[in-house]
Amino acid sequence: MTEQQTERLVAYILQRIQPPVLVMVTAAEGYRHEICQRLARCGERLHLALDGNLHDAERWLALGEAQPAEIWQHALPSAPYKALLLPFLDVPLAHDLLNGTLHSPVAQRVHDALLAGIPVLALRYLCDPHSELNALRGVAHPGYAAQASATLERLAACGVTLGTLNELLDRLAISAKPQAAGESARRYLTVTDIVNNPGLADSPDALLTDAAVDFMKAQKKITLPR
Structure with missing residues (x-):
């Protein structure tokens, strides 16, 4: 497999x-x-x-x-x-x-x-x-x-x-995401969070919801090359 x-x-x-x-x-x-x-x-x-x-x-x-x-x-x-x-x-x-x-x-x-x-x-x-x-x-x-x-x-x-x-x-x-030890104080970033502050997603330890991941992928697809 x-x-x-x-x-x-x-x-x-x-x-x-x-x-x-x-x-x-x-x-x-x-x-x-x-x-x-x-x-x-x-x-x-x-x-x-x-x-x-x-x-x-x-x-x-x-x-x-x-x-x-x-x-x-x-x-x-x-x-x-x-x-x-x-x-x-x-x-x-x-x-x-x-x-x-x-x-x-x-x-x-x-x-x-x-x-x-x-x-x-x-x-x-x-x-x-x-x-x-x-x-x-x-x-x-x-x-x-x-x-x-x-x-x-x-x-x-x-x-x-x-x-x-x-x-x-x-x-x-968010309700379905299991929390690992030490994650109790960390919050998953939503689409609204990223729209309001795009820099949040650049953090190496950022946690994104599934919808936020889809949103970021869509943004990359529509970004025009320089």
């Missing part, structure tokens, strides 16, 4: 023994193809819960183990999940969670996860009036934008972690 084959085998075994992430996919539009592609190479063990009849269901099912609708729509699956991930947190779902109406099975399962102490991670770009996607769609009324921002703050107060995909994948990677 070559060194490369050994590394792939070790990576596969580590992925199988770590708790899965439950990804709840709704029909909200925006960056669906890009998000799916990124999750396909995130290195996490994924369980998929698909809401309704999605036009791109086959694409999402290729990411991991599908959870039967007759199970997850009535109760949170029994697996010891590392986190519940919402790639498409739109305004209706956000208000459903905050108001406690829980009309949809997705909202009900998010509610169950919060009660069970399972971390809930959500991409903020659909709800955030200042996101790139909503900027492309047009400028929102200032009053509505303020209300949407307040909704995000209330969601965060309820225990929902909002962020970019890089930030959320960094959180998942």
Whole structure:
């Protein structure tokens, strides 16, 4: 067995023994193809819960183990999940969670996860009036934008972690990294850390999350030769 084959085998075994992430996919539009592609190479063990009849269901099912609708729509699956991930947190779902109406099975399962102490991670770009996607769609009324921002703050107060995909994948990677002796005081650098201070990555003893490593590789690829 070559060194490369050994590394792939070790990576596969580590992925199988770590708790899965439950990804709840709704029909909200925006960056669906890009998000799916990124999750396909995130290195996490994924369980998929698909809401309704999605036009791109086959694409999402290729990411991991599908959870039967007759199970997850009535109760949170029994697996010891590392986190519940919402790639498409739109305004209706956000208000459903905050108001406690829980009309949809997705909202009900998010509610169950919060009660069970399972971390809930959500991409903020659909709800955030200042996101790139909503900027492309047009400028929102200032009053509505303020209300949407307040909704995000209330969601965060309820225990929902909002962020970019890089930030959320960094959180998942950090929670999975084993600490060696003497590393208790050292923190893994995230993509946000590197963007804010690129020099941090040049330190010989720098520890990078998987998302940060991917970001650094991408930066090197797009650097133009002098």
